[in-house]
Amino acid sequence: MEDKEYQELKNRFDEIAIYSSTSALLGWDQETNIPKKALNYRAEQCAFLGAKAHSLFIDSEVEGWIGACEENKQIDDPFKLANIREWRWSYNRGRDISPEFVAESEKVRSLAMPAWAEARAKDDFKIFQSHLEKIVEINQRKTECYGFEEHPYDALIEGFERGATTKSIGDLFDGLKSPLKEIGELAKNKSAGVSSQLIQGDYSVESQMLFNEAIAKSFGFDFEAGRIDTAVHPFCSGIAPGDTRMTTRYDTSDFMSSLYGVLHETGHGLYEQGLPIDHFSCPVGKAVSLGIHESQSRLWENHVGRNPSFWERWYPKAIEIFPSMKNLGVDQIIEYCLRSEPSHIRVEADEATYDLHIILRFEIERDLIAGDLKVADLPEAWNAKFKEFFGITVNNFAEGCLQDIHWSMGAIGYFPTYTIGNLAAAQLFHKAKEEYPEIGSCFLDVDYKNLLEWLRNNVHSKGSLLLPEDLIKEVTGESLTTKYHLDHLRERYG
Amino acid sequence: MEDKEYQELKNRFDEIAIYSSTSALLGWDQETNIPKKALNYRAEQCAFLGAKAHSLFIDSEVEGWIGACEENKQIDDPFKLANIREWRWSYNRGRDISPEFVAESEKVRSLAMPAWAEARAKDDFKIFQSHLEKIVEINQRKTECYGFEEHPYDALIEGFERGATTKSIGDLFDGLKSPLKEIGELAKNKSAGVSSQLIQGDYSVESQMLFNEAIAKSFGFDFEAGRIDTAVHPFCSGIAPGDTRMTTRYDTSDFMSSLYGVLHETGHGLYEQGLPIDHFSCPVGKAVSLGIHESQSRLWENHVGRNPSFWERWYPKAIEIFPSMKNLGVDQIIEYCLRSEPSHIRVEADEATYDLHIILRFEIERDLIAGDLKVADLPEAWNAKFKEFFGITVNNFAEGCLQDIHWSMGAIGYFPTYTIGNLAAAQLFHKAKEEYPEIGSCFLDVDYKNLLEWLRNNVHSKGSLLLPEDLIKEVTGESLTTKYHLDHLRERYG
Numbered sequence: 001m002e003d004k005e006y007q008e009l010k011n012r013f014d015e016i017a018i019y020s021s022t023s024a025l026l027g028w029d030q031e032t033n034i035p036k037k038a039l040n041y042r043a044e045q046c047a048f049l050g051a052k053a054h055s056l057f058i059d060s061e062v063e064g065w066i067g068a069c070e071e072n073k074q075i076d077d078p079f080k081l082a083n084i085r086e087w088r089w090s091y092n093r094g095r096d097i098s099p100e101f102v103a104e105s106e107k108v109r110s111l112a113m114p115a116w117a118e119a120r121a122k123d124d125f126k127i128f129q130s131h132l133e134k135i136v137e138i139n140q141r142k143t144e145c146y147g148f149e150e151h152p153y154d155a156l157i158e159g160f161e162r163g164a165t166t167k168s169i170g171d172l173f174d175g176l177k178s179p180l181k182e183i184g185e186l187a188k189n190k191s192a193g194v195s196s197q198l199i200q201g202d203y204s205v206e207s208q209m210l211f212n213e214a215i216a217k218s219f220g221f222d223f224e225a226g227r228i229d230t231a232v233h234p235f236c237s238g239i240a241p242g243d244t245r246m247t248t249r250y251d252t253s254d255f256m257s258s259l260y261g262v263l264h265e266t267g268h269g270l271y272e273q274g275l276p277i278d279h280f281s282c283p284v285g286k287a288v289s290l291g292i293h294e295s296q297s298r299l300w301e302n303h304v305g306r307n308p309s310f311w312e313r314w315y316p317k318a319i320e321i322f323p324s325m326k327n328l329g330v331d332q333i334i335e336y337c338l339r340s341e342p343s344h345i346r347v348e349a350d351e352a353t354y355d356l357h358i359i360l361r362f363e364i365e366r367d368l369i370a371g372d373l374k375v376a377d378l379p380e381a382w383n384a385k386f387k388e389f390f391g392i393t394v395n396n397f398a399e400g401c402l403q404d405i406h407w408s409m410g411a412i413g414y415f416p417t418y419t420i421g422n423l424a425a426a427q428l429f430h431k432a433k434e435e436y437p438e439i440g441s442c443f444l445d446v447d448y449k450n451l452l453e454w455l456r457n458n459v460h461s462k463g464s465l466l467l468p469e470d471l472i473k474e475v476t477g478e479s480l481t482t483k484y485h486l487d488h489l490r491e492r493y494g
Numbered sequence: 495m496e497d498k499e500y501q502e503l504k505n506r507f508d509e510i511a512i513y514s515s516t517s518a519l520l521g522w523d524q525e526t527n528i529p530k531k532a533l534n535y536r537a538e539q540c541a542f543l544g545a546k547a548h549s550l551f552i553d554s555e556v557e558g559w560i561g562a563c564e565e566n567k568q569i570d571d572p573f574k575l576a577n578i579r580e581w582r583w584s585y586n587r588g589r590d591i592s593p594e595f596v597a598e599s600e601k602v603r604s605l606a607m608p609a610w611a612e613a614r615a616k617d618d619f620k621i622f623q624s625h626l627e628k629i630v631e632i633n634q635r636k637t638e639c640y641g642f643e644e645h646p647y648d649a650l651i652e653g654f655e656r657g658a659t660t661k662s663i664g665d666l667f668d669g670l671k672s673p674l675k676e677i678g679e680l681a682k683n684k685s686a687g688v689s690s691q692l693i694q695g696d697y698s699v700e701s702q703m704l705f706n707e708a709i710a711k712s713f714g715f716d717f718e719a720g721r722i723d724t725a726v727h728p729f730c731s732g733i734a735p736g737d738t739r740m741t742t743r744y745d746t747s748d749f750m751s752s753l754y755g756v757l758h759e760t761g762h763g764l765y766e767q768g769l770p771i772d773h774f775s776c777p778v779g780k781a782v783s784l785g786i787h788e789s790q791s792r793l794w795e796n797h798v799g800r801n802p803s804f805w806e807r808w809y810p811k812a813i814e815i816f817p818s819m820k821n822l823g824v825d826q827i828i829e830y831c832l833r834s835e836p837s838h839i840r841v842e843a844d845e846a847t848y849d850l851h852i853i854l855r856f857e858i859e860r861d862l863i864a865g866d867l868k869v870a871d872l873p874e875a876w877n878a879k880f881k882e883f884f885g886i887t888v889n890n891f892a893e894g895c896l897q898d899i900h901w902s903m904g905a906i907g908y909f910p911t912y913t914i915g916n917l918a919a920a921q922l923f924h925k926a927k928e929e930y931p932e933i934g935s936c937f938l939d940v941d942y943k944n945l946l947e948w949l950r951n952n953v954h955s956k957g958s959l960l961l962p963e964d965l966i967k968e969v970t971g972e973s974l975t976t977k978y979h980l981d982h983l984r985e986r987y988g
Contacts, residue, residue, distance in 0.1 A: 018542045021535070022516055029519060037719040037736030041515070045734070048512045225531040240539070242531030 003075055005068035009087060010282065012056060012065075017281035019053040021240040028245050031231040047106045051099050058095050066091055079276070079284045082465045086283030089162070096145040108134045109410045116408030123396050125379050132407060133375045136368050139412045143369065153369045156413030160290040161420060163467045166366055169416045172423065173359045175482050180356050181389075183486070187340035187352035187493035194339040198332060201324045203255040211255065211321045212248065212262040215314065218445050219300060220452040221266050222273055228262065233405065236265040236297075238272030238287075241280045255322060256337070263305040267297035270452060274460025289468040290414065292459065294421020295428060302351050302422075303429045303488070304451070308334045309443045338492060342390040344399035352493050355422060355485075356389045361404075361415040369412060424472060426484035428459065431476045497569055499562035503581060504776065506550060506559075511775035513547040515734040522739050525725040541600040545593050552589050560585055573770070573778045576959045580777030583656070590639040599636075602628045603904040610902030614892050619873050626901060627869045630862050633906045637863065647863045650907030654784040655914060657961045660860055663910045666917065667853045669976050674850050675883070677980070681834035681846035681987035688833040692826060695818045697749040705749065705815045706742065706756040709808065712939050713794060714946040715760050716767055722756065727899065730759040730791075732766030732781075735774045749816060750831070757799040761791035764946060768954025783962040784908065786953065788915020789922060796845050796916075797923045797982070798945070802828045803937045832986060836884040838893035846987050849916060849979075850883045855898070855909040863906065918966060920978035922953065925970045 023046055030042055056062075069075060069084045112131035119128035139156060146155040151166040158164065209228070217223065224242075231247035238244050246265035248258045271293060279285030287293045304310060311318075315330045325333075340350040346357040364381060367373035373381055382401040383394045394400040406414050432454045433440040439447040458475045465471075472480050517540055524536055550556075563569060563578045606625035613622035637646040640653075645660040652658065703722070711717060718736075725741035732738050740759035742752045765787060773779030781787045798804060805812075809824045819827075834844040840851040858875060861867035867875055876895040877888045888894040900908050926948045927934040933941040952969045959965075966974050 015542075018539055022520065022539055022543070025523060026516065026519065029523070033721065033723075035717070035719050035721055035737055037716070038734055039736075041734045041736060045512055045516055048509075049516070222531075223529070225529050227527065227529055229527075240532055240535045242533075242535060243529055 003069070003072060003080070005065040005072070006075060006080060006084075009062065009065045009069065009083070012059075012062060013281045016053045016056050019049045019056070021243075023049045023053070024237055024239040025243075028237050028239060028247075031233060031235065032229045032247060043106075043110050047103065050106070051102050054094065054097070054102055055099055057091070058097070062087075063091055063095070078465060079279060079463075082284040082463075083279075083282045086464060090283070093146050093159075097142070101141075101145075105138055105410060108138055109408075112408045112410070113405075116402065116405070120398050120402040123398060125397050125402065128402065128408070129375055132378070135407060135410050136375055136412070138410065140369060140371075151366070151370065153366045153413065156365075156369065157416060158413075160411075160414050160417050161468060162289055163469050164289075164291070164416070164420070169362065169420070170366075172480070172482055173362060173416075173419065176355055176419070176486070177359060177389075179482075179486050180353075180359075180489075183489045183493055184340070184342060184353050184356070184390075187350070187489075188342070190493055191335075191339035191341060194335045196339065198336045199256060199325070199328065200253050201255075201322070203252055203322055203324075205250045205252065207321050208250055208255045208258050211318065212259055214317065215259070216262055216266040216269070219263075219266050219270065219304075219448050221269050225273055226269055228265075234261045234265055236268035236272065238269075238275070241277050244269045244272040260301055260305060260337075264297040264301040267300035268293060270300070270455070271296040271460055274452075274456045276461055276463045279463060284463045284465055286464055288462070288464045288466070288471055289420075290417035291420030292424060292468050292471065294417055295424035296421075296455065296459070298421050298425035299429050299455075303425060304443060304448070306337050306351065306492075307441070307443060309441055311337070313443050340493065342392050344386075344392070344394060345403055347403075352489055353390070355419045358415055358419040360385050360389055362419075365412050365415065420480065423480055423482055423485045426488045427472065427476050427478070427481065428455070429488075430484045431458075497563070497566060497574070499559040499566070500569060500574060500578075503556065503559045503563065503577070506553075506556060507775045510547045510550050513543045513550070517543045517547070518731055518733040519737075522731050522733060522741075525727060525729065526723045526741060537600075537604050541597065541604075544600070545596050548588065548591070548596055549593055551584070552591070556581075557585055557589070572959060573773060573957075576778040576957075577773075577776045580958055584777070587640050587653075591636070595635075595639075599632050599904060602632055603902075606902045606904070607899075610896065610899070614896045617890050617892060619891050619896065622896065622902070623869055626872070629901060629904050630869055630906070632904065634863060634865075645860070645864065647860045647907065650859075650863065651910060652907075654908050654911050655962060656783055657963050658783075658785070658910070658914070663856065663914070664860075666974070666976055667856060667910075667913065670849055670913070670980070671853060671883075673976075673980050674847075674853075674983075677983045677987055678834070678836065678847050678850070678884075681844070681983075682836070684987055685829075685833035685835060688829045690833065692830045693750060693819070693822065694747050695749075695816070697746055697816055697818075699744045699746065701815050702744055702746075702749045702752050705812065706753055708811065709753075710756055710760045710763070713757075713760050713764065713798075713942050715763050719767055720763055722759075728755045728759055730762035730766065732763075732769070735771050738763045738766040754795055754799060754831075758791040758795040761794035762787055764794070764949070765790040765954055768946075768950045770955055770957045773957060778957045778959055780958055782956070782958045782960070782965055783914075784911035785914030786918060786962050786965065788911055789918035790915075790949065790953070792915050792919035793923050793949075797919060798937060798942070800831050800845065800986075801935070801937060803935055805831070807937050834987065836886050838880075838886070838888060839897055846983055847884070849913045852909055852913040854879050854883055856913075858895075859906050859909065914974065917974055917976055917979045920982045921966065921970050921972070921975065922949070923982075924978045925952075 026042060026046055026049070030039070034042060066084065066087050070088065075081060075084070108131070112128070112135055115131045116128050119125060140152065143152040143155040148155040153166045157166065157169065213223070213228065216228065226244035226246070229245065229247045230249060232249060234246070234248050236244065236246040246262070246269050248261040248265065251257045271287060275287065276285050311330050311334050315333065319325050340352040342353055343349055346354070349357055363385065364373065364378070368375065368378070379397065379401050386392070386394050386400065432451055435454060436447070436450045439451050459471070462471065466474060469480060520536060520540055520543070524533070528536060560578065560581050564582065569575065569578070602625070606622070606629055609625045610622050613619060633650060634646065637649040640649040642649040647660045651660065651663065707717070707722065710722065720738035720740070723739065723741045724743060726743060728740070728742050730738065730740040740756070740763050742755040742759065745751045765781060769781065770779050805824050805828050809827065813819050834846040836847055837843055840848070843851055857879065858867065858872070862869065862872070872895050873891065880886070880888050880894070926945055929948055930941070930944045933945050953965070956965065960968060963974060966972070
């Protein structure tokens with residue numbers, strides 16, 4: 001048989017996928033359902049299954065199979081070749097990570113998360129400081145195991161965004177800073193007359209569910225292969241073939257918060273549901289990167305969901321489901337959805353100011369990993385940068401450097417993917433409009449259908465066939481650029 | 495170290511417990527949440543994890559460790575000795591079951607379940623017949639692997655009820671048949687004036703949840719270590735330490751159906767929450783048998799929940815939550831909860847007629863496994879026996895031999911545990927009343943507390959320390975007997 005070793009790898013990854021999909025369900029359950037007293041054992045389950053998957057992968061047999069595949073010139077299927085490319089990359093990256101190190105990292109993480117929550121609640125950075133020091137140190141050790149060429153932070157970024165480097169991201173972000181500040185000013189002035197209380201009312205959770213699900217369904221989310229649940233932290237998880245689960249949270253005085261959360265997660269969900277299912281267990285069957293994943297959520301959330309035509313389409317349904325909205329006109333709702341002003345909390349930031357939050361975190365992470373910034377000096381550095389970027393003062397840790405969960409989870413190098421997602425969303429959407437011009441200004445259900453089909457063909461169905469940068473180039477004809485995102489923001493806010 | 499091999503076994507069972515608790519969560523999720531298109535992959539996950547746990551157990555190293563423990567006279571802790579006893583029993587029982595046979599059984603099961611559902615929906619036994627033939631045949635092969643002394647059905651029963659045999663159960667059941675028929679007649683006459691439509695109304699799911707949870711909580715169910723969800727088939731699953739989940743289903747025209755479901759599952763849940771948590775991964779930390787498990791659910795459902803004093807305690811709360819009930823007096827509600835008449839569906843049967851449904855299934859299963867009854871002749875045998883037991887005619891397969899899910903799941907030998915549960919419930923409750931006489935007729939919250947404490951001390955905290963029959967004898971001073979159950983039914987319906 002020409003590809004015996006390939007089959008061995010495939011079988012091994014079928015087995016690993018059982019562990020990882022099971023872990024994904026445990027993770028989803030932990031955020032949506034788990035009783036408080038089950039948390040400790042759940043941590044043990046996750047650590048065990050994670051270590052099991054890792055040791056099945058770093059097994060020396062695996063390296064032999066990968067080597068044989070690389071030398072086997074009879075393998076010419078592009079999906080198989082992409083798997084071999086990704087297996088090699090992951091193997092080289094992971095082989096020096098020992099099961100003991102995995103266990104140590106898990107332990108640090110599991111202690112850091114409650115410490116972060118406590119520090120945030122008590123507004124006392126000291127409670128979290130020593131944990132964050134360990135997390136930075138563990139990540140620095142990881143960069144040595146993974147290896148890097150120029151900057152140690154490269155090794156971490158690449159785990160979330162294959163092919164990206166500190167320099168490539170730094171260059172993009174440097175080109176964004178001053179235009180974003182300028183757009184932010186314009187957006188703030190434009191929003192001056194719009195009250196942030198405009199849509200405050202009494203919206204039952206059931207009505208919100210009804211509205212959110214109707215829209216997710218019309219975007220193309222398949223509820224026979226997925227669901228929406230309630231969780232403190234909204235997320236979307238592609239658990240298994242036919243099983244994509246998103247979450248949202250409800251504010252009964254403001255239905256927009258859960259609505260835009262669902263539009264965002266639906267973008268992630270549509271990507272997961274469109275991945276090549278036959279390759280589920282292998283790298284090529286997975287999303288190509290977190291940045292491209294985020295591009296899908298941003299596209300549906302902002303380019304579709306904040307497009308004025310979205311509200312022209314959904315206004316009648318909205319006032320049917322939420323009768324108290326009847327005193328608001330569609331123009332007011334559109335203005336409300338586009339209002340902008342500098343604010344402290346990233347996850348609540350508007351489209352015009354969001355990326356500055358990310359650039360700030362990128363610069364801080366980069367300096368922490370390089371050793372140029374000490375954890376002890378983080379609050380001061382954060383607050384100074386915040387004043388510089390947004391012109392406003394940080395009043396406490398919860399609205400400052402303790403606001404995000406990522407670092408307590410051990411994730412450093414993740415944040416940049418949010419802005420990469422914004423850039424890619426604008427670039428992809430611009431391209432899609434060339435093929436279907438009407439989707440730019442008119443969101444009938446048929447437009448959703450056309451847009452989804454375009455994304456399915458150009459992005460989703462490819463999985464990890466290409467590296468992220470090559471995917472963007474192949475689909476749009478250009479490397480990832482800030483141009484379309486800035487054009488989009490200028491058009492909306494300028 | 496005096497018990498090195500014991501520690502090896504303990505470590506092995508800690509690992510097996512990760513697999514089995516994870517499988518339990520997958521199973522719960524399958525009944526409560528799973529999207530339709532995820533079912534196929536879920537079956538693969540469950541089969542893989544099940545086979546993994548089984549192969550970790552039948553490993554020859556395990557037998558060596560068990561043998562060494564059996565010879566190690568320094569081990570004298572009763573919990574450890576019980577583990578060694580159970581490990582030996584399970585090992586001898588399971589060692590001839592090959593992973594291939596496990597896989598084959600899983601396949602037969604997974605094909606049989608949808609065939610059963612289709613056969614039931616289309617009222618066509620033929621659709622299910624060949625599947626059931628395979629299931630009977632697989633179970634017959636299992637009896638050979640497990641081994642038995644007198645009757646092949648013994649080998650199957652024992653998997654659900656350690657120590658029980660076809661003869662011991664047959665003797666008990668033979669002693670029940672005619673008294674039950676007699677009590678059934680009395681109960682039917684007593685209920686003649688009570689309309690089965692009495693409490694029909696409009697009860698929102700939210701109100702029902704509120705009422706059910708208030709009662710489960712007052713019985714002692716710990717919601718920080720468990721939850722109640724919605725599922726088509728009500729069940730309770732002790733998933734992991736601190737994680738006991740029950741389910742119910744709601745009928746908005748009749749709150750009693752979900753209420754008594756929840757009371758029943760709360761009994762199971764209290765048992766799970768009271769098991770010796772430190773021994774979670776080992777046999778002694780598990781429920782001793784399905785019969786004893788069922789005794790806990792029947793005790794809370796029938797001896798507490800159908801006791802007239804239950805409604806005296808909860809009537810004010812009920813009319814507060816369900817205002818439409820105000821036109822019913824407490825006496826009417828009590829009469830309604832005790833009404834009885836012969837009916838076709840086991841899961842909807844009342845307390846007075848329930849056991850005859852079980853005895854019927856026991857006799858049929860016994861004959862199928864012995865080869866005395868052919869699957870092709872099952873419908874005729876069922877219908878004839880039904881007429882004999884209940885005096886009513888079976889009109890279709892859904893109200894006849896296709897009503898239960900158990901056989902399609904491959905479970906034969908399970909049914910008798912329902913009646914064992916009824917007998918044990920009455921016997922245990924009788925004994926508890928000797929210690930706390932007031933619980934017999936007055937269910938204040940303090941009585942629930944005393945009853946739970948008595949069950950915790952005498953049943954729950956012992957896990958599988960004793961075999962079921964020895965547990966009953968130690969706690970009540972007698973072997974399992976039909977006496978207390980019949981006394982209870984006579985008192986209630988005579």
